Amino acid sequence: xxxxxxxxxxxxxxxxAYDILVGRGLIATAGSRIAALGARAAAIVTDxxxxxxxxxxxARSLNDQGLRTxxxxxxxxxxxxxxxxxxxxxxxxxxxRIERGDLVVALGGGVIxxxxxxxxxxxxxxxxFVQVPTSLLSQVDSSVGGxxxxxxxxxxxLVGAFHQPSLxxxxxxxxxxxxIREMRAGYAEVAKYGLIDDERFFAWCEANWQGVFTGGPxxxxxxxxxxRAKADVVVRDEHENxxxxxxxxxxxxxxxxxxxxxxxxxxxxxxxxxxxxxxLAFRFSASLGLCPAADAQRVEAHLSAAGLPTxxxxxxxxxxxxxxxxxxxAQDKKVKGGALTFILARRIGQxxxxxxxxxxxxxxxxxxxxx
Ligand code: NAD
Ligand code: MG
Numbered sequence: 001x002x003x004x005x006x007x008x009x010x011x012x013x014x015x016x017a018y019d020i021l022v023g024r025g026l027i028a029t030a031g032s033r034i035a036a037l038g039a040r041a042a043a044i045v046t047d048x049x050x051x052x053x054x055x056x057x058x059a060r061s062l063n064d065q066g067l068r069t070x071x072x073x074x075x076x077x078x079x080x081x082x083x084x085x086x087x088x089x090x091x092x093x094x095x096x097r098i099e100r101g102d103l104v105v106a107l108g109g110g111v112i113x114x115x116x117x118x119x120x121x122x123x124x125x126x127x128x129f130v131q132v133p134t135s136l137l138s139q140v141d142s143s144v145g146g147x148x149x150x151x152x153x154x155x156x157x158l159v160g161a162f163h164q165p166s167l168x169x170x171x172x173x174x175x176x177x178x179x180i181r182e183m184r185a186g187y188a189e190v191a192k193y194g195l196i197d198d199e200r201f202f203a204w205c206e207a208n209w210q211g212v213f214t215g216g217p218x219x220x221x222x223x224x225x226x227x228r229a230k231a232d233v234v235v236r237d238e239h240e241n242x243x244x245x246x247x248x249x250x251x252x253x254x255x256x257x258x259x260x261x262x263x264x265x266x267x268x269x270x271x272x273x274x275x276x277x278x279x280l281a282f283r284f285s286a287s288l289g290l291c292p293a294a295d296a297q298r299v300e301a302h303l304s305a306a307g308l309p310t311x312x313x314x315x316x317x318x319x320x321x322x323x324x325x326x327x328x329x330a331q332d333k334k335v336k337g338g339a340l341t342f343i344l345a346r347r348i349g350q351x352x353x354x355x356x357x358x359x360x361x362x363x364x365x366x367x368x369x370x371x
Pocket of ligand 2 (some may be wrong): 141
């Protein structure tokens with residue numbers, strides 16, 4: 001079999017170290033790579049959009065190497081990160097007689113990755129798992145870092161575990177079938193990595209973003225660079241005690257907008273909230289005199305060019321008043337003692353954690369944005 005070219009991004013986490021492979025056509029090599037991990041069986045977990053497109057090819061590749069496979073297909077969407085689905089996946093993994101040496105394979109976006117990863121963390125007190133992320137967001141963000149989990153009635157991602165995968169296969173050809181809106185949403189997280197601490201990567205994005213969308217070699221480069229950036233942060237701070245918070249650039253505003261739109265993906269998906277949040281974080285930094293206004297304009301210009309929203313007025317159905325937005329932010333777990341913690345920027349590629357930002361300053365800024 002012809003071996004496709006791919007990029008390897010190592011995640012050096014000691015005895016939990018693993019590789020992320022990025023490239024077109026990797027799914028065809030999944031069998032030999034997973035067999036090399038010593039597994040004899042694999043329980044594939046997927047959703048109803050992705051399964052019909054790719055589960056058969058993945059299972060065939062595994063069967064060709066003598067691995068036993070099973071496929072569990074769940075409804076697409078955030079509601080699948082539930083206790084009910086967790087039970088279904090855990091029972092399917094046990095029914096497939098997945099033992100300690102075997103594997104769970106998550107074939108899907110972040111919803112499937114988080115759910116299947118959590119099931120793998122708890123079944124038999126932990127079996128190994130492999131991520132085959134199929135959305136841009138999951139290739140650049142959710143499949144890296146080992147956070148797994150489901151949602152509770154009390155909020156998103158409140159029940160989960162850190163469980164690192166044994167391997168991540170990011171087959172960038174799978175993104176050819178991803179709806180454009182999901183593509184753009186994942187791209188907001190790609191641009192975010194440049195904005196956090198890598199001005200050169202942001203400039204590269206400005207020059208090369210179209211190739212990421214059309215599936216040229218730029219797509220592989222962008223996915224690999226994003227994984228390197230996230231892996232760097234994760235390796236410094238695996239359990240989110242410090243630096244990992246920088247990954248939340250744009251997310252304090254973004255989460256508030258998701259909450260206000262009631263997580264209704266018809267109105268706003270996560271990456272769209274992040275895009276508006278990134279633009280707001282830079283304009284807020286500029287309004288506080290921390291960051292040149294020209295940098296904030298550059299951020300907005302690039303996100304808009306890629307088709308992403310950048311203003312509160314872009315939220316379909318509106319986003320409420322400044323006070324409603326502040327309330328939504330105050331529910332975020334990044335709030336301590338009434339003051340808010342933001343990720344702000346001195347310029348593109350120089351973001352920092354800013355604790356103790358007074359609510360009044362945020363309100364004044366939001367009011368100016370709403371006018
Ligand atoms: P998702 O899994 O819902 O996928 C988005 C949509 O695209 C779904 O309808 C899915 O069926 C479809 N899809 C995926 N791949 C496709 C393909 N190749 N072709 C056609 N359709 C495809 O959402 P997502 O944006 O991938 O992930 C969001 C989830 O990730 C959220 O639950 C979020 O909490 C989680 N997340 C986790 C982490 C982490 O560190 N664990 C980080 C960020 C986000
Ligand atoms: Mg995010």
